[in-house]
Amino acid sequence: MSSLESRKNYLNACTRCSSCKWVPVVKSERFAHICPSVVHGRFHAYSASGMLINGYSLLSGTVAYGETLNDSIYSCSMCGGCDVSCKTNFADLVEPLDSLYALREKIASENQQPQALKAIAQHLRALGNPLGLPPERRGEWTAGTGLGRDGNGPASVLLHVGDDAFDSSRWPQLHHVVDLLRRHGLSVATGGVQEPDCGALAFDIGERQLAETLARKTAAWIQASGAKHLITCSDAAFSAFRNIYPRLGVTLEGVRIQHISEWLAEHPSPPVEGRKKEVVTYHDSCKLGRLSEPYQPWTGEWVTELNSLPVRTGAPKTRFGLGGVYDAPRQALAAAGAQVVEMERIREASFCCGAAGGADACQPGFAATAGRHRLEEAVATGANTLVTSCSQCSRHLDRLASEDGLALRVVTLVDYLRERTTTEQPIETGVPA
Ligand code: SF4
Ligand code: SF4
Incomplete structure (x- = not known):
């Protein structure tokens, strides 16, 4: 049985409510999406729910492989934003990201994935x-x-x-x-x-x-x-x-x-003397953020409740993405004398830059739309610098910002600290190794 076949109960549990398109707490209409795929494709098929429907249809043989199907499934950076929003409503009943992993596994096992x-x-x-x-x-x-x-x-x-x-x-x-x-x-x-x-x-x-x-x-x-x-x-x-x-x-x-x-948050270097406090915004990469929440495999079983309702036994604690790394980079920036102004979508509800999951290689149009949307949000903070821990996010966003002539510098956290802190002063003893 394929991984996707074994997830039929989860595919069935999707209510088509569309919450996976939006951040759990909407602050403005302009930056309400959590799913970059939907920002790009603008049809339900591009949402996690749409991909679950397509997955189910593949299992039942009612859709065929082809460019149209692949366009919706791979215009997705496997960022997990949908998972956070879905779980806010349904806890671990649907777990869309796990089904997206299984869907891609099925497609790759049948050699139908994009050439890239x-x-x-x-x-x-x-x-x-x-x-x-x-x-x-x-x-x-x-x-x-x-x-x-x-x-x-x-x-x-x-x-x-x-x-x-x-x-x-x-x-x-x-x-x-x-x-x-x-x-x-x-x-x-x-x-x-x-x-x-x-x-x-x-x-x-x-x-x-x-x-x-x-x-x-x-x-x-x-x-x-x-x-x-x-x-x-x-x-x-x-x-x-x-x-x-x-x-x-x-x-x-x-x-x-x-x-x-x-480690850098635990071992701050002092800011270079005489430099003015700089206002920056920080982009939470999906990988360091919600996708680094530790995973525990489930070892329970499915049972039927109320005659027809499939329910999991002994399911582990639901992962809402809260266990990612969010504070450390912000602490490191503050210690270097930066003032962080936040974008609307941050921490577990961060908006992906669009480059991950192989998307920059196989769906560059999607990756560019997602990245530009994130840059728009960064510019809206008024900061002149966007800092991110992730090299891939940084490369992608920096290229787009340059192409568009934005007055926004994109820099990695380590490079930012390298510029703004000094290693000339003696190091305090007693810091944890
Ligand atoms: S995947 Fe979850 S949030 Fe999205 S439509 Fe289905 S139930 Fe709703
Ligand atoms: S993983 Fe990200 S891009 Fe893919 S469907 Fe979910 S929110 Fe959209």
Whole structure:
């Protein structure tokens, strides 16, 4: 039985109420959507509910694969906004995001996914990265850091880098992180060429088997390093470690997993003297936010109540996205002397930039619409700078802001702190490692 087949009760439970299109608490009509797919497609078919209907129709053979079906299903960044809004009304009765994962898994298993996603999966299998780049390039960022191109260790902290390793514009921020960790007395190990892809993108595009293989490789790499503390610079990997690996039966027991924003909030560097307080707005990436809420697999069973109502037994606590990382980046910004003015859609109700889930590769029109809508909201705050923890969000939003000539600078959290704080002063002792 396919994963989607086993979710028929959830597909049936959707009431078509359309709450998955909107933020749980609407503050203005202009920024009321939570689903970027609906902003782009403007038909019910593009909502989570519409995709559940399409999923059910695929199972019953009443729709056929084709461009129209794929356009609605893949104009979606797997951002989970729909899940938060649906659960606000129906708790865990429908769990639309889990069905979207299962839907993509079914489509990929039948080789009907868009060509661009097939290419990503092929690159991940052959080269260990989604970009189609030679694997040895993963280690190039270590040049000048004293870290080995092929990794090094053991050390007190294992630094996980993710796809920033392939983007030389991100290397200064990686070098800054290494420097900061060392200045706090930590020895740093990294994987260099040996760091495996974490499997997050493979899972998002429906390649569950591939995702599990990559997750197991990553877990083995972490265990072999001997590190008890892993810090990742990748929002996608952080989300995968906390939320996807438990779905794949992969555990990282005994290792403290931290996102770099959490470590930076715990270890603030003082602001550069004499600089004026800057007003910025902060974009919660879906991966560091609602999608990093720890996942617990369900081990109960379905029973029938009131003669016909299917009900789950022993269901775990409903995940509303509240367990994501929201405060740490804001604390780090405040410590660096920034004043954060919030957009309307923040924290678990954040609006996705549109780039994730393979959408930037297979549905660039959707990704651009979503990103521009998010930029409009950022501009409406009056801030001149948008900060985000996520490199992928930053790259995507920065490109769109440049194309549109917006007077809005887009910058990653680490780069912002690198510019605005000083490492010249002595470090306080007694801070937690
Ligand atoms: S997925 Fe949930 S929120 Fe969306 S229409 Fe169905 S029941 Fe309503
Ligand atoms: S995952 Fe995001 S883009 Fe996809 S249907 Fe849900 S809210 Fe819309």
